[in-house]
Amino acid sequence: MTVTYPNAAENEQPFAGVQVQKFLMWLFLASEVMFFTGLIVAYVVIRFNSASWPIVAEALNVPLVAANTFILIVSSVTMVLALDNFEQAQAQRGRLYLIATIVLGIVFLSIQAIEWAELIEHGTLPSTSLFGATFFTLTGFHGAHVTGGVLWILGVTIAAFRGSYDDNPLGIELVGLYWHFVDLVWIILFTIVYLI
Amino acid sequence: MSENHHAKRPYIKVFVALAVLTAVEVGVARLGGLPKPVFISLLAILAIAKALLVALFYMHLRYDNTILAIIGGFPFFLAVVMALIILADRTLVGGLIGG
Numbered sequence: 608m609t610v611t612y613p614n615a616a617e618n619e620q621p622f623a624g625v626q627v628q629k630f631l632m633w634l635f636l637a638s639e640v641m642f643f644t645g646l647i648v649a650y651v652v653i654r655f656n657s658a659s660w661p662i663v664a665e666a667l668n669v670p671l672v673a674a675n676t677f678i679l680i681v682s683s684v685t686m687v688l689a690l691d692n693f694e695q696a697q698a699q700r701g702r703l704y705l706i707a708t709i710v711l712g713i714v715f716l717s718i719q720a721i722e723w724a725e726l727i728e729h730g731t732l733p734s735t736s737l738f739g740a741t742f743f744t745l746t747g748f749h750g751a752h753v754t755g756g757v758l759w760i761l762g763v764t765i766a767a768f769r770g771s772y773d774d775n776p777l778g779i780e781l782v783g784l785y786w787h788f789v790d791l792v793w794i795i796l797f798t799i800v801y802l803i
Numbered sequence: 804m805s806e807n808h809h810a811k812r813p814y815i816k817v818f819v820a821l822a823v824l825t826a827v828e829v830g831v832a833r834l835g836g837l838p839k840p841v842f843i844s845l846l847a848i849l850a851i852a853k854a855l856l857v858a859l860f861y862m863h864l865r866y867d868n869t870i871l872a873i874i875g876g877f878p879f880f881l882a883v884v885m886a887l888i889i890l891a892d893r894t895l896v897g898g899l900i901g902g
Contacts, residue, residue, distance in 0.1 A: 622868055622870045623868070624868050625867070625868045625870060625871065629867075629871070630870075630871070630874075633871045633874045633875050634874060636874075636875055637874050637875055637877065637878045638878075640875070640878035640879060640882065641878050641881070641882075644878065644881070644882040644885060647882075648882075648885050648886070648889065651886075651889060652889060655889075655893060664832075664833075669829070669832070669833075670829075673825065673829045676825055677822065677825060680818065680821045680822065680825065681818070683818075683821075683857060683861050684814060684815070684818045684861075686861075687814050687860075687861045688814060691812070691814065780863075783861075783862075784862055787857050787858075787861040787862045788862070790857055790861075791854050791857045791858060791862075794850055794853045794854050794857065795850055795854060797828075797850075798828065798846050798847070798849070798850035799850075801832075802828060802829070802831075802832040802846050803832075803842075803843055803846055
């Protein structure tokens with residue numbers, strides 16, 4: 608039997624019009640969906656089966672976190688506008704939107720740090736209760752993802768100032784996918800942890 | 804990359820929709836008074852609507868190759884199945900997970 612291997616061009620395009628890097632990014636995001644699903648389901652099961660659980664509106668600073676949610680949504684807009692501007696050959700404006708996204712990401716993390724500090728000051732720690740353990744695990748893993756995203760966007764922004772994406776903004780689209788995913792996860796976490 | 808020179812996409816409209824939905828969510832949570840199943844269902848629907856807006860428009864699933872939507876959507880489908888199993892466990896079976 609003769610085995611025919613695809614040539615290099617076919618290797619680059621396993622699906623029509625889909626770049627390999629983007630395909631792989633979506634595979635990574637699919638694994639991230641499963642990761643966060645595991646955490647969220649564990650949270651829900653523990654909460655359902657706990658004899659006592661604090662009243663969320665009293666234990667957590669919901670208005671502050673609602674404002675933080677809004678900030679993350681705005682950062683998603685600046686991210687998508689950055690890509691849009693690079694696609695329209697408006698690299699200068701695109702770079703400014705990237706900087707805005709970094710700033711908003713840092714503001715989000717700072718507000719989350721304030722929230723954590725408040726909770727710790729009031730004696731809520733991962734070791735003190737199931738509520739503390741699950742809360743810090745969920746928001747901590749999400750915060751780690753935001754931190755990774757900010758660092759990645761920072762790297763992309765530096766490359767953008769060197770002109771790396773003037774002709775092909777794929778790198779910006781990839782980091783954008785990750786950033787929007789982090790926003791999407793927060794949308795779900797905000798509802799489950801802070802509102803329900 | 805998404806196709807170059809694409810028509811103007813509704814990024815700002817989606818942002819306004821996300822902001823309004825977030826405000827509605829917080830309003831529903833603060834108002835209270837709703838029966839718990841209605842309250843949880845309403846908040847879940849609002850969260851899913853927001854997540855879909857982000858995925859379809861900001862992550863470009865509405866414009867990209869369907870294979871990407873399948874890759875991204877399949878684990879979401881599994882997550883929903885998992886949620887339904889937990890719900891069934893709580894309401895029909897009587898809490899097997901809790902022992």
